[in-house]
Amino acid sequence: MEQAQISNNKTNFNKVEINKLFSPFVKIDPKNNNSIIFKVKNIHCASCIHLIEKSLYTLENVFFVRVNMSTEKLEIKWVGEKKLADKFAKIVSELGYPISLYDVDNLDNDFEENKKVLIRSIAVSGFAAANLMLISVGLWSSSVETMGFATRELFQWISSLIALPAIIYSGRPFFYSALKVLLKKNTNMDVPISLAVILTSLISLFETVNNGEHIYFDSAIMLLFFLLIGRYLDVLAKGKAKKSAKELLSALGGTATVIKDEKQVIVPIKDIRTGDIITISIGEKIPADGIILNGSTEIDLSLISGETLPKKANINDNVFAGTINISAPIQIEVSKSTENNLLTNIVKLMEKAEISKSKYTRIADKAAKLYTPTVHLAGLFTFIGWWMFADLAWQPSLLIAVTVLIITCPCALGLAVPVVQVLANNSLMKKGIYLKSGDALEKLSKVKYVILDKTGTLTVGKPNLIGSYSEEDLQIAASLAHYSKHPFSRSICNQFNGKLLNLDNVKEIIGCGVEGYFKGKLLKLGKKNWSCPSQKDENEIFSEIWLSVENEKKICFSFEDQLRKDTKDVIDEIKKLGITPIILSGDRNEVVKRIAEHLGINDYYSEFSIEMKSEFIRKLKLQNKEILMVGDGLNDAPSLAEADVSISPSTAMDITQNTADIVFQGEKLFPIISCIKVAKKSVLLIKQNFLMAIIYNIFAIPMAIIGLVTPLIAAIAMSSSSLFVIGNSFRLNLKRKKI
Numbered sequence: 001m002e003q004a005q006i007s008n009n010k011t012n013f014n015k016v017e018i019n020k021l022f023s024p025f026v027k028i029d030p031k032n033n034n035s036i037i038f039k040v041k042n043i044h045c046a047s048c049i050h051l052i053e054k055s056l057y058t059l060e061n062v063f064f065v066r067v068n069m070s071t072e073k074l075e076i077k078w079v080g081e082k083k084l085a086d087k088f089a090k091i092v093s094e095l096g097y098p099i100s101l102y103d104v105d106n107l108d109n110d111f112e113e114n115k116k117v118l119i120r121s122i123a124v125s126g127f128a129a130a131n132l133m134l135i136s137v138g139l140w141s142s143s144v145e146t147m148g149f150a151t152r153e154l155f156q157w158i159s160s161l162i163a164l165p166a167i168i169y170s171g172r173p174f175f176y177s178a179l180k181v182l183l184k185k186n187t188n189m190d191v192p193i194s195l196a197v198i199l200t201s202l203i204s205l206f207e208t209v210n211n212g213e214h215i216y217f218d219s220a221i222m223l224l225f226f227l228l229i230g231r232y233l234d235v236l237a238k239g240k241a242k243k244s245a246k247e248l249l250s251a252l253g254g255t256a257t258v259i260k261d262e263k264q265v266i267v268p269i270k271d272i273r274t275g276d277i278i279t280i281s282i283g284e285k286i287p288a289d290g291i292i293l294n295g296s297t298e299i300d301l302s303l304i305s306g307e308t309l310p311k312k313a314n315i316n317d318n319v320f321a322g323t324i325n326i327s328a329p330i331q332i333e334v335s336k337s338t339e340n341n342l343l344t345n346i347v348k349l350m351e352k353a354e355i356s357k358s359k360y361t362r363i364a365d366k367a368a369k370l371y372t373p374t375v376h377l378a379g380l381f382t383f384i385g386w387w388m389f390a391d392l393a394w395q396p397s398l399l400i401a402v403t404v405l406i407i408t409c410p411c412a413l414g415l416a417v418p419v420v421q422v423l424a425n426n427s428l429m430k431k432g433i434y435l436k437s438g439d440a441l442e443k444l445s446k447v448k449y450v451i452l453d454k455t456g457t458l459t460v461g462k463p464n465l466i467g468s469y470s471e472e473d474l475q476i477a478a479s480l481a482h483y484s485k486h487p488f489s490r491s492i493c494n495q496f497n498g499k500l501l502n503l504d505n506v507k508e509i510i511g512c513g514v515e516g517y518f519k520g521k522l523l524k525l526g527k528k529n530w531s532c533p534s535q536k537d538e539n540e541i542f543s544e545i546w547l548s549v550e551n552e553k554k555i556c557f558s559f560e561d562q563l564r565k566d567t568k569d570v571i572d573e574i575k576k577l578g579i580t581p582i583i584l585s586g587d588r589n590e591v592v593k594r595i596a597e598h599l600g601i602n603d604y605y606s607e608f609s610i611e612m613k614s615e616f617i618r619k620l621k622l623q624n625k626e627i628l629m630v631g632d633g634l635n636d637a638p639s640l641a642e643a644d645v646s647i648s649p650s651t652a653m654d655i656t657q658n659t660a661d662i663v664f665q666g667e668k669l670f671p672i673i674s675c676i677k678v679a680k681k682s683v684l685l686i687k688q689n690f691l692m693a694i695i696y697n698i699f700a701i702p703m704a705i706i707g708l709v710t711p712l713i714a715a716i717a718m719s720s721s722s723l724f725v726i727g728n729s730f731r732l733n734l735k736r737k738k739i
Helices: 046-057 084-094 104-141 149-170 172-183 190-209 217-252 342-355 359-389 394-408 411-415 418-429 440-444 454-458 471-481 487-495 567-576 589-599 610-623 637-642 671-705 711-733
Strands: 034-040 062-068 073-078 099-101 255-260 263-268 277-280 290-294 297-300 311-313 330-334 433-435 447-452 464-466 504-509 513-518 521-526 543-549 553-560 580-584 603-605 626-630 645-648 662-664
Touching: 034 084, 046 062, 046 084, 073 084, 084 099, 104 149, 104 172, 104 217, 149 172, 149 190, 149 217, 172 190, 172 217, 190 217, 190 359, 190 394, 217 711, 359 394, 359 671, 394 671, 394 711, 418 433, 418 671, 418 711, 433 671, 440 645, 440 671, 447 454, 447 610, 454 589, 464 487, 471 487, 471 513, 471 521, 471 543, 471 553, 487 553, 567 580, 567 589, 567 671, 580 589, 580 610, 589 603, 610 626, 610 637, 626 637, 637 645, 645 671, 662 671, 671 711
Parallel strands: 447 580, 447 626, 580 603, 626 645, 645 662
Antiparallel strands: 034 073, 034 099, 062 073, 255 263, 255 277, 277 330, 290 330, 297 311, 433 662, 464 553, 504 513, 513 521, 521 543, 543 553
16 A cells, blocks of 8 residues: 655644543554554444545555445554554544444444334334324314313323433433534534424424423434334345355454364464464354365365355365365465455455545445535524524424424435445345456446356366376476466476476466577477467467477477367346347357357457457557456456456455456356346346435425425424335345345
8 A cells, every 4th residue: 555645734642631542452464554443333324435535545654444334444554653553543533433443253243233222212212102193183173262271281291201201211322413513513414303393392392391382302303213214224234244244254263273283272263373373163154265285075165155065175275264174184284374365355445435435425425425515504594584584483393493404404315325235235245156246247237248258267178188198298287387387388297297307497477478598499389379379270269379399399298178068058147138248259159169169159259368358458449338347367368357247256366466356256147147137136126216315305395495394294204205216126035035
């Protein structure tokens, strides 16, 4: 991460006192930058995020701040002294957001605690609202002459006795949040809500004490009741994301059996280091990424890939943290520490996707930043207009202003995007699909062309070497192939079990092959037109690479790669969605043609180099059509970057190095269809949410300003708009099995 330039007007915060020491938990990266991750409470909207990030960015030496609303995680990076972490924590706490160290083990506890507070508040406000509505029917439907002065006064005092304690209790989630930010001369979405509820209650109490005709306790308690339901549903949606992260990271808790000095030692998983030898019994979770040294077994990969069928694993195979050993005891050598293993990286991908913002998120954020002053000004001008210019008494003028405060609160707008995004990310993650870009789904929903690589994408990427070859030829080829990760090279290495040659000056030429020297002779292994340019074709059916020794000895190695089991169904589904599939492959024409005809793809191109693929995409983009590139993430990196959006059937080994916007695990290709369908439905729901919020404001605000809406109707209308938006967002999960 590049360090931001530190301006001269950075806040001097030496005056801030330190109550709790966080500096011992600061981590230092290789560039000598400090970082720490906090857990932050009371984050309810985009304004909260903006306030925290803006406040920290003004502090000395800080160059990176990110708040994740779903997981309530705050990450800060800075240069300078470690003790600054304590001052950062103090400042965030003083903004009204309690802070602590981020601990995955406490995610569930905090989530359940928030749920309990909201459920109790909903129960109290619901009980009070039901009883107040019964009393209000009598108060609003009868006149003093019909009811009698004493009866009306009794009903009003009973209403106040029911309403005021209920409002004080059930309004706590809003009141506490508003009070904390106001004390620090800031504001958030809870401020106008609290102001509206308190003013309505005070006006009603004033009217009760002074024998006024109308009270509005029912409006205040009804507003709280519906808003609490909306906040509860929002917490549930965020809880899904927290639960997913918890399920992944909980696999990194507990202990492991490490072999040290030929003895078994129990150590915490967090203390495992690269190179440790670990024994894993049947039924145990694999505690770290590693390579099997002894034993053969079957591994349950469902946690990281969504695949329910176990996968066989033998000596020298890679295994990953969080998966389960289900067949036989094994020993592994740890290849990655806990901080860098697959599960940790997957969670980082999830957070990166949530932090990065789509176009719709940016629109909602801008609106959220403007809404607080707009709401307050609208209420103020409404009061002044009715009181000073319309000659209305201050009590009804203030009541109309409160109604405007209630009805203009943009809760629906604030919830329009994040709830859908959280549900979409969680839905895809359960299928082993991970978003690396916040706007990937937005772009994916517009795709008109899908460009598909062949090897490793349409096929399983594990070509089998066919034919018979001499031991000497295999030895030379394997010695070169050892330096490449290409599927053909891996296949040759798997076929040869002997001793490799010691080669000199070995280098891999991207898009061509591998070359090196042995006893002064130039060896080449790769494409025919590079390693053996003068050689004529020997077969037109199978994929091939060529070995040449000083351009004298020329050997053709032929391979056969199997299509993924669901490739044909996926291509058919892509066509049904109105998307045109295109194959771009570096393989020979006959091989690509045979696969394209089998899959029913009319547009296919063979013998394309990496540069040619990128140029093809560049030209296709001139048609102003969104392009999806599906490739292996390593060899197709330039093409993936060139396309508008990219997906990769990535192996677990390269998931973080992958340049694609979306990566998925497993042997099937159907996650491509899942991504496209979820993307289309997500964008549709976001647009619907925006539309509902806009229509609501167009009709509701003018009616409130001209006094045609009572506080009760305003409370019901504003709360209902939020509930409609949240309920509409949860439609993403309907019929999910068909996606």
